[in-house]
Amino acid sequence: MVELAFLGCGGGRYQVIAQHFKTGGFRLHAGVKIHVDPGPGALLLSHQHNLDPLALDCVVATHCHPDHYCDAEVLIEAMTQHMTRRRGVLIGSESVLKGMGKFGPAISRFHQGKAEKVVCLRAGESYELGDIKVETTPTKHGDPTTFGLKIHSQKGIIGYTNDTQYFDELAKHFIGSRVLIANVTRPLAMRIPWHLCSDDLITLLNKVKPELAVMLHMGMLFLKHPPEKEAKRIKTATGVETVPGYAGLRVNLDKKVKFKRPTKQPSLEAFVRLPPERIEV
Numbered sequence: 001m002v003e004l005a006f007l008g009c010g011g012g013r014y015q016v017i018a019q020h021f022k023t024g025g026f027r028l029h030a031g032v033k034i035h036v037d038p039g040p041g042a043l044l045l046s047h048q049h050n051l052d053p054l055a056l057d058c059v060v061a062t063h064c065h066p067d068h069y070c071d072a073e074v075l076i077e078a079m080t081q082h083m084t085r086r087r088g089v090l091i092g093s094e095s096v097l098k099g100m101g102k103f104g105p106a107i108s109r110f111h112q113g114k115a116e117k118v119v120c121l122r123a124g125e126s127y128e129l130g131d132i133k134v135e136t137t138p139t140k141h142g143d144p145t146t147f148g149l150k151i152h153s154q155k156g157i158i159g160y161t162n163d164t165q166y167f168d169e170l171a172k173h174f175i176g177s178r179v180l181i182a183n184v185t186r187p188l189a190m191r192i193p194w195h196l197c198s199d200d201l202i203t204l205l206n207k208v209k210p211e212l213a214v215m216l217h218m219g220m221l222f223l224k225h226p227p228e229k230e231a232k233r234i235k236t237a238t239g240v241e242t243v244p245g246y247a248g249l250r251v252n253l254d255k256k257v258k259f260k261r262p263t264k265q266p267s268l269e270a271f272v273r274l275p276p277e278r279i280e281v
């Protein structure tokens, strides 16, 4: 079985504190179990959605922003069975593992020392783990060591843009992806440096044409332009099924890509109580 489990579709410095959309990253379950970008709440959200942290074989922290690494140390404690065994693989960017300029390191030497293997990847490299191959893709992001992912599984490729602004060659790195996970920080064409907006995702999907797109890392302006509405607009423009990666969303790649929305979704009523002047990115 190859399955993705999502733990929230929020991101950015304002949304991380507000937690309307949650920021736990996502998990891949194949022969090995991987947690990618465990932001604040990843451990708690794992329990809330019946995902066992002790079952992890690998933790990936793609760059040195807290919405991507915050809960990495506690998940390493789980992966190493409460630090009683050297177990599992920790994959990280140079900034996360070694420190780079003003960034990091974000994971202590104590925790790095308990993983059976620590793998520092740069864009364009790859690492094989069980029945999975993790290939890294380039980004244009504030942390220059940030990498995206192209995960090769027995049931096809899963692409993850990670945090990046749009650039011409971005799409070519994800051609062949069955599922494309995209970090879309702003709705409509409201671009900011270092991040994608919804219209960038439209451009990307028209080139990549995956079976399913999952939107993550949505900032505060998605309170004014609700994720479901933006997802529908993107689907209409591209013909690609698009869904927000709400905590609890499951995607199965075994045959035709199928997804199951969580029964409980963030209430839009909770969003609109914010006075508009407080809605910032």
Ligand SMILES: [Zn+2]
Pocket: 063, 065, 141, 163
């Ligand atoms: Zn970032």
